[in-house]
Amino acid sequence: MLHGVGDAIGVVLAGVFASLVLNAAGVAGGWAQLGRQSPLGAMGLVYPFVETFAILWITNKTVGLRVSPNERAMGLDESEIGEEAYVPEINQEMTRWFQTT
Numbered sequence: 001m002l003h004g005v006g007d008a009i010g011v012v013l014a015g016v017f018a019s020l021v022l023n024a025a026g027v028a029g030g031w032a033q034l035g036r037q038s039p040l041g042a043m044g045l046v047y048p049f050v051e052t053f054a055i056l057w058i059t060n061k062t063v064g065l066r067v068s069p070n071e072r073a074m075g076l077d078e079s080e081i082g083e084e085a086y087v088p089e090i091n092q093e094m095t096r097w098f099q100t101t
Contacts (some may be wrong), residue, residue: 004048008041 015037018029027033059065071079078084 004045008044011044012037012041 015033
């Protein structure tokens with residue numbers, strides 16, 4: 001979201017600070033250009049939100065976005081890919097190693 005807001009502000013302010021020195025074929029900056037750039041900045045925020053919502057809605061209806069409580073209790077590494085990510089013995093070894101360094 002942060003990048004989207006920064007992009008929208010950049011698009012809008014490009015209209016304010018537009019300069020004919022940099023782009024002789026363009027339009028000088030000002031309030032009129034700000035008005036032209038503002039819908040583009042708004043679309044830069046709205047379009048990704050709508051597309052992400054649509055993708056998540058379709059995914060939820062087809063395969064689902066959530067795991068069962070049993071899978072969550074077991075741990076997603078083990079239930080989804082069949083591996084243990086945090087083996088207790090390794091965690092104890094790592095804890096001892098970090099305490100000595």
